[in-house]
Amino acid sequence: MPEPADTTWLRTVAHEVRSFDRSSTAERVAELLRSRVIEGDLPPGTRLSEEQLVEVLHVSRNTLREAFRLLTHEGLLVHRLHRGVFVPELAEDDLVDLYRLRRTIECDVVRRLDTLDAVRLRPLHDAVAAGEDAARRGDWVAAGTANMRFHQQLVALAGSRRIDETTARLLAELRLAFHAIAVPQRLHEPYVSRNRALLDLLAGGEVEQAAKELEAYLHDSEAELLAAHRERPRS
Amino acid sequence: MPEPADTTWLRTVAHEVRSFDRSSTAERVAELLRSRVIEGDLPPGTRLSEEQLVEVLHVSRNTLREAFRLLTHEGLLVHRLHRGVFVPELAEDDLVDLYRLRRTIECDVVRRLDTLDAVRLRPLHDAVAAGEDAARRGDWVAAGTANMRFHQQLVALAGSRRIDETTARLLAELRLAFHAIAVPQRLHEPYVSRNRALLDLLAGGEVEQAAKELEAYLHDSEAELLAAHRERPRS
DNA sequence: CTTGAGGGATTGTTCAACAACTCTCTAGGT
DNA sequence: ACCTAGAGAGTTGTTGAACAATCCCTCAAG
Numbered sequence: 001m002p003e004p005a006d007t008t009w010l011r012t013v014a015h016e017v018r019s020f021d022r023s024s025t026a027e028r029v030a031e032l033l034r035s036r037v038i039e040g041d042l043p044p045g046t047r048l049s050e051e052q053l054v055e056v057l058h059v060s061r062n063t064l065r066e067a068f069r070l071l072t073h074e075g076l077l078v079h080r081l082h083r084g085v086f087v088p089e090l091a092e093d094d095l096v097d098l099y100r101l102r103r104t105i106e107c108d109v110v111r112r113l114d115t116l117d118a119v120r121l122r123p124l125h126d127a128v129a130a131g132e133d134a135a136r137r138g139d140w141v142a143a144g145t146a147n148m149r150f151h152q153q154l155v156a157l158a159g160s161r162r163i164d165e166t167t168a169r170l171l172a173e174l175r176l177a178f179h180a181i182a183v184p185q186r187l188h189e190p191y192v193s194r195n196r197a198l199l200d201l202l203a204g205g206e207v208e209q210a211a212k213e214l215e216a217y218l219h220d221s222e223a224e225l226l227a228a229h230r231e232r233p234r235s
Numbered sequence: 236m237p238e239p240a241d242t243t244w245l246r247t248v249a250h251e252v253r254s255f256d257r258s259s260t261a262e263r264v265a266e267l268l269r270s271r272v273i274e275g276d277l278p279p280g281t282r283l284s285e286e287q288l289v290e291v292l293h294v295s296r297n298t299l300r301e302a303f304r305l306l307t308h309e310g311l312l313v314h315r316l317h318r319g320v321f322v323p324e325l326a327e328d329d330l331v332d333l334y335r336l337r338r339t340i341e342c343d344v345v346r347r348l349d350t351l352d353a354v355r356l357r358p359l360h361d362a363v364a365a366g367e368d369a370a371r372r373g374d375w376v377a378a379g380t381a382n383m384r385f386h387q388q389l390v391a392l393a394g395s396r397r398i399d400e401t402t403a404r405l406l407a408e409l410r411l412a413f414h415a416i417a418v419p420q421r422l423h424e425p426y427v428s429r430n431r432a433l434l435d436l437l438a439g440g441e442v443e444q445a446a447k448e449l450e451a452y453l454h455d456s457e458a459e460l461l462a463a464h465r466e467r468p469r470s
Numbered sequence: 471c472t473t474g475a476g477g478g479a480t481t482g483t484t485c486a487a488c489a490a491c492t493c494t495c496t497a498g499g500t
Numbered sequence: 501a502c503c504t505a506g507a508g509a510g511t512t513g514t515t516g517a518a519c520a521a522t523c524c525c526t527c528a529a530g
Contacts, residue, residue: 025482059484060485069304070304083492104347162336296481
């Protein structure tokens with residue numbers, strides 16, 4: 001053990017605990033909050049109190065605010081001046097908007113694909129298999145996660161960092177909407193097999209037909225989500 | 236005049252100067268830095284010293300860092316842990332990536348257009364006219380700005396908030412690349428007339444042909460930019 | 471020429487204090 | 501009863517100082 005001379009060791013050891021990895025404290029706080037929001041623990045509309053979180057997380061307000069800003073940029077929190085940060089409540093407009101961008105990106109990515117060996121399709125295959133497995137177990141939360149992964153890996157075929165990032169934000173926001181709604185099975189079940197069908201089309205090199213199917217797929221998905229949103233349990 | 240009683244008025248009056256509008260100090264600092272970066276006053280690779288900027292802008296380090304975060308998320312600054320924030324130097328990969336996303340969004344927006352009355356095309360027309368005017372004057376910086384506006388207004392036809400935001404970030408980043416290069420005329424001149432041609436196609440309702448032209452347009456633009464980037468004056 | 475140990479400069483994080491804003495509740499006017 | 505003004509409480513916005521951690525440059529030793 002090093003020499004325990006003055007009282008500063010308390011701070012240094014505390015810092016060691018906090019900065020085990022190579023990221024900043026703010027990033028780690030953001031990661032923690034992100035999972036809470038994505039997991040649905042914090043329902044839309046919830047205000048995240050600075051005072052409260054500083055107390056619980058043992059970080060300074062400044063660091064916490066930096067974490068807030070990270071998540072705000074990802075669309076997982078909204079910031080209202082002098083009022084605080086909230087878990088966003090997506091309106092119907094937002095859902096339509098999200099699907100609009102989603103169709104644009106995903107369909108275009110598929111349409112521009114050319115060479116597709118089995119290696120590049122591997123992550124897609126894994127995601128589809130995970131979805132089928134989750135569906136078999138009746139775990140619709142896991143099925144939803146696998147579905148997100150499928151679409152993330154789908155656009156990853158484009159090999160574009162910015163397309164990946166844009167899609168990640170998009171899907172994260174969309175997940176908020178899924179959490180605001182209570183019936184995961186109805187929203188996820190049909191797409192387990194449709195993901196498989198899509199993958200088969202891609203493996204067969206029929207990109208144009210895959211793009212068309214994806215277009216219809218997203219259209220149906222949007223309609224389902226909107227319908228479910230209108231029967232939302234609470235506003 | 237109100238009663239000048241204690242000494243706190245110094246701080247309050249200073250605050251009034253700073254917060255004239257309805258945004259936070261950090262946002263205003265960000266706005267200031269944003270224009271400097273976009274305008275090209277800060278060349279790519281420049282490091283923005285906290286100490287220095289705190290001195291000049293008369294804000295605290297925390298506030299300045301908040302502004303940094305905002306701009307980092309817009310892609311106008313890059314943050315390296317323990318090293319500070321820099322004006323990004325776009326690599327060739329980044330240019331290709333930016334044009335990849337650009338083609339995806341812009342072409343898809345055009346392809347999905349349907350009703351197009353003159354009113355909705357008005358902002359596009361204005362941007363084209365501004366570009367032609369700038370070209371006539373030989374003001375290629377203004378021509379570049381008008382070109383950005385044209386494309387921003389083009390995607391705005393989709394009526395999607397998130398598509399607008401994504402495009403704004405994209406074009407802002409792209410502008411960095413233009414500033415890193417010295418020959419604005421060669422990069423902007425051909426597109427003044429091509430913007431006009433594109434607008435005519437849209438006004439005529441020929442969206443599919445417009446999309447094809449835009450595809451070729453962006454392809455040419457990318458090639459020009461890459462070529463110019465390879466002959467860059469300084470690394 | 472490479473390697474490694476200072477040392478100075480800069481960033482990362484915390485803390486405490488105060489200013490400014492929002493929201494709510496109450497008192498007064500109509 | 502209804503609207504309006506304003507006081508008060510609670511929360512966010514911003515500051516400045518302090519110190520820890522890290523980077524980078526220099527210089528000497530191998």
